[in-house]
């Protein structure tokens with residue numbers, strides 16, 4: 001992905017046969033881990049937090065366990081001086097986590113490319129966007145997962161998540177060569193995407209005002 005220089009990105013993979021990394025988690029994060037009902041959620045949370053701490057520490061020069069990583073009221077992860085976003089996804093064999101940080105709002109999503117319900121696109125896309133299902137050079141399942149990943153990355157950069165419908169974000173042009181642009185009301189989000197380990201990863205950034213109509 002060709003991200004602007006001030007956007008930091010880090011990935012980590014943990015095989016399901018390996019223990020997730022726990023040694024640099026805070027006491028609060030360990031307490032949250034104990035409250036999760038599934039091993040998958042524990043693994044994803046631990047790997048995501050570990051990845052985010054190492055990403056931020058690499059920038060600030062702190063030790064990873066010294067990074068003050070908090071959860072905001074809206075659920076988004078927060079650190080001092082940077083905007084931060086975390087995503088994770090799991091297959092039967094591994095968990096993949098990604099973290100992205102920037103001085104400006106930024107969001108990341110990761111989704112495994114695998115079959116989903118065939119009509120998923122109707123939840124993601126505004127009816128005016130249904131043509132994208134035929135325009136993009138992928139099969140139906142892959143196209144749905146890509147469009148989902150792009151819209152969710154922008155919803156995370158906005159920090160609303162799915163409290164805002166993905167249909168409220170509209171593609172300004174069809175995603176092309178790893179790039180996309182989404183509009184939400186008067187805000188444009190630039191996106192870069194790629195396929196990593198059988199997953200789509202998308203990063204949303206760069207809030208710009210659209211040209212005057």
Ligand SMILES: CC(C)(COP(=O)(O)OP(=O)(O)OC[C@H]1O[C@@H](n2cnc3c(N)ncnc32)[C@H](O)[C@@H]1OP(=O)(O)O)[C@@H](O)C(=O)NCCC(=O)NCCS
Nearest residue numbers: 044045048074075076077086087088156159160161162163
């Ligand atoms: C934010 C959201 C899109 C994440 O989607 P997801 O499929 O659960 O998981 P992802 O791997 O993409 O991302 C998970 C990370 O998103 C981050 N996150 C949580 N809320 C967030 C928000 N409002 N904005 C940005 N990021 C958020 C967290 O860091 C979380 O990881 P962690 O808890 O392990 O640290 C989704 O949880 C959501 O829409 N939340 C808001 C609405 C809500 O709370 N609904 C209740 C559940 S249906």
